[in-house]
Every structure is written in C-alpha cells, then in structure tokens.
Amino acid sequence: MDNAPIRAAEFFAGIGLVRTALERVKGAQVQVVWANDIKQAKHDAYAANFPDAEDHFKVRDIRLVEAADLPDGIELATSSFPCIDLSLAGNRRGLVGDQSGMFWEFARVLEGMSPRPAVVLLENVHGFATSHGGQDLAAALTRLSELGYSLDVLAIDARHFVPQSRPRMFIVGIEKDKLPPQAHNGVPPLSDARPAWVQAVHAKHRQTLGMHFIDLPQLPEGPQDLEGFVETDASPELWWGDDRVEAFVRSLSDIQKARFERLLSDDVVSYRTAYRRTRQGVSVWELRKDAIAGCLRTTGGGSSKQALVRVGKGSRAVRWMTPREYANLMGAHDYKLLAGTPNQQLFGFGDAVVVDVIEWIGNNYLLPVLRPDSALRKE
Structure with missing residues (x-):
C-alpha cells in the first residue's frame, strides 16, 4: 500500500x-x-x-x-x-x-x-x-x-x-x-x-x-522582487501610451507620487505593481511599497486587475499584467495558456x-x- x-x-x-x-x-x-x-x-x-x-x-x-x-x-x-x-x-x-x-x-x-x-x-x-x-x-x-x-x-x-x-x-x-x-x-x-x-x-x-x-x-x-516572474519580452503594444501613463501618475496621492519619483530617479530599473482603488468616490492608483505583487484577484472589473510599473533611470512605463505573469506568480511557470480568453485566464x-x-x-x-x-x- x-x-x-x-x-x-x-x-x-x-x-x-x-x-x-x-x-x-x-x-x-x-x-x-x-x-x-x-x-x-x-x-x-x-x-x-x-x-x-x-x-x-x-x-x-x-x-x-x-x-x-x-x-x-x-x-x-x-x-x-x-x-x-x-x-x-x-x-x-x-x-x-x-x-x-x-x-x-x-x-x-x-x-x-x-x-x-x-x-x-x-x-x-x-x-x-x-x-x-x-x-x-x-x-x-x-x-x-x-x-x-x-x-x-x-x-x-x-x-x-x-x-x-x-x-x-x-x-x-x-x-x-x-x-x-x-x-x-x-x-x-x-x-x-x-x-x-x-x-x-x-x-x-x-x-x-x-x-x-x-x-x-x-x-x-x-x-523579494519580481525578477524571473515578469515577461520582459512582452509585446511593446501592451504598454500604455504617454497620456495614459501621465493620468496614472496624476492619480497618485502625494505620498504615492513621492515614492514613484524616487523610483524614477534611481540608477536601476525596477518593477512595481499597482491597484486602482476608489478613495472618497474618486478612482486612484496605489503603488506597492515593496517590490512584490499584491494579492492577485479574480478579474471581475478594472479595479481588480493589477498593473505592472517599470520605472527607473528617468524612464517610466505602465501596463496591465499578463496571464503568463499571473501564472508565474501562482507558481505555475509551465502552465499552458491554451484555453479561454485572456480575461478568463486572469x-x-x-x-x-x-x-x-x-x-x-x-x-x-x-x-x-x-x-x-x-x-x-x-x-
């Protein structure tokens, strides 16, 4: 037995x-x-x-x-x-x-x-x-x-x-x-x-x-960071345009914006994750203090999706996290993404x-x- x-x-x-x-x-x-x-x-x-x-x-x-x-x-x-x-x-x-x-x-x-x-x-x-x-x-x-x-x-x-x-x-x-x-x-x-x-x-x-x-x-x-879990070769088309990135930055609170600016001026490029929240009836973005992801959620709407922020050396970029990145963060690096829409996968x-x-x-x-x-x- x-x-x-x-x-x-x-x-x-x-x-x-x-x-x-x-x-x-x-x-x-x-x-x-x-x-x-x-x-x-x-x-x-x-x-x-x-x-x-x-x-x-x-x-x-x-x-x-x-x-x-x-x-x-x-x-x-x-x-x-x-x-x-x-x-x-x-x-x-x-x-x-x-x-x-x-x-x-x-x-x-x-x-x-x-x-x-x-x-x-x-x-x-x-x-x-x-x-x-x-x-x-x-x-x-x-x-x-x-x-x-x-x-x-x-x-x-x-x-x-x-x-x-x-x-x-x-x-x-x-x-x-x-x-x-x-x-x-x-x-x-x-x-x-x-x-x-x-x-x-x-x-x-x-x-x-x-x-x-x-x-x-x-x-x-x-x-302690997202290295090895982020799709560094993700399609350039996934990254948001300048206007959308600027709107992202404007929505940050003063504390969040100061955090973002510190990362922007660093001499290394790093990744952070962000969630969209509703504060006093206003939709805002919040950037995590540490270099790991927040808890992945079921994607019932935009506020439950997690964004990826690449920032440093004076450069900034933002996009939604991909299904492969969700898979990696769930410990499923080898999981085959063959079925369903991207949102169903998330x-x-x-x-x-x-x-x-x-x-x-x-x-x-x-x-x-x-x-x-x-x-x-x-x-």
Whole structure:
C-alpha cells in the first residue's frame, strides 16, 4: 500500500493548480481521480493541461454531486471552496452566503463517502477565521469533527515562495483513528505557519473538537522582487501610451507620487505593481511599497486587475499584467495558456491556489501522514 499512488479528489478544482502541486510532491505519486467545478471555462483550462480530465473532471454544481458519483479508494480530498462571502473585500455573509456556503455541500458529499478520505485539505482566506466573530470557522470545524476528523489549522502567505502577498488559511483534517504518531495534542508553538491567531483557534477548540498539530519546518524566506516572474519580452503594444501613463501618475496621492519619483530617479530599473482603488468616490492608483505583487484577484472589473510599473533611470512605463505573469506568480511557470480568453485566464489564476504552497504542505504534511515510509525515503 505504501508504494501505491495516493488517490485524490479535487473539489472546486478550478484550473487545476492543486493537482499541479500534488503531482510535484516527492516520494509518492498523487493521482487525481475525480475533480469538479461549476465553470466550463475552468474545465477547459484544466483539460488543456491535463488531457485525462475528460475521464474524471465533472462540470457540475456541487449541489448536484452525490457521494456515489465519486470513485472508490479516495485517500485525500481537497476543497478550495469559494471565498467571496468570507473575504474582507466581499459581502461577509459567511457560510450562509450563496458562494462560501458551498462548504456545507462539500461536507454533505464527504459524509456520504464510504470509506471517507483519510485526509482532507481545505483552503480559504484569513477572513474565514473572523467571519461572524469566528462562528463560521467554529461551525465548519465542528462539522468536520462530527465526520470523524481531527483538525489542524495553518496560515501561510505565498510570499514565502513567490513574490506575491497572498495570505491563506488551511484546515487539515485527519481521520481520528488514523492520526500518526507525530501528531501532538494541545496548542502548537508559535511559528510562521501558526501565528498567534492560529494558536487561539487551537486553544479555543482543542477540548471540544479534537485538535492536533504536526511539527513543520520553517517556511522559506521567498523572493523579494519580481525578477524571473515578469515577461520582459512582452509585446511593446501592451504598454500604455504617454497620456495614459501621465493620468496614472496624476492619480497618485502625494505620498504615492513621492515614492514613484524616487523610483524614477534611481540608477536601476525596477518593477512595481499597482491597484486602482476608489478613495472618497474618486478612482486612484496605489503603488506597492515593496517590490512584490499584491494579492492577485479574480478579474471581475478594472479595479481588480493589477498593473505592472517599470520605472527607473528617468524612464517610466505602465501596463496591465499578463496571464503568463499571473501564472508565474501562482507558481505555475509551465502552465499552458491554451484555453479561454485572456480575461478568463486572469480570472482562473486569481481564483486559484499557489502551487508552491500546496506542494510544501504536500511534502511536509500530507505525504508523512499518508505515505510515511515514502516520506522517510525522501529524506
């Protein structure tokens, strides 16, 4: 069994970046045998990268999915359920919202599976932890506990792996009768993957729900700039004209403009990213202080798209970021951009997980639990 592929189901699969990450896990083969999403465009992007998708990817509302639809022998179920009702930028309806409420549908399918997956991995925004004063997270943890899972919570910012600020929380559930020897009870020590607010979640629920934690290595430092992630050979036609660049600069606040002018006078050319915001009813641009990207978002409109600024040596240029740059910033440098419009591609990446983060969790958490002997050989 230890040499057998880990059979996985990918709920809310999107364009397949969870699968991309799991297939990079060293020491054991992870085989996605079932995946679903409601959007045809995401299926098409997935299928362009994974030709076997036609055999297992179901374009279906999860409310129409039954446990009997899934194949037998699934050991790992992943769920990146919608974040819009949990995000601080969303409507904050929480798990009663039409989108984030799909967690309950995932749990319903999970309940009907026999046997259930030994491990589940859920991903969402940090707002999940504070939604309705923490009640939504408590309700989700309670439901998973009722299904027989011992639970762990992690918080990982993708900036440890790629030059993008993208904090996300993860819930790892392990069937209580399959907890490995390295699983600890109690409150985990403070670490970069378990900050104080994660400790507080463990402290609050460890007595009532059965929480555990597993020791993890320190997260890497991560790149500090966009070098290697920007398309330096992008078409010149993508760069904005002088009038549009001048309007960009005029919209900057005094503090932002001073930052821009300092970069402009530098003797090196650097890249920065910028978002368009609405401040007191006026649309303005804001330039990041550091040299990494802001959190990529789903492109529902111009304000959610991220612009790239190239500035230095007295030269300035601005354009929208490209789908390839979005892919690179999501850790998917080799992802094939063969399906969908550019805006659909941007949307797919903005709605996805960072490959390197899932790969790190896979190598340091999932593999040691599901294939301990393979994990030891890898070391």
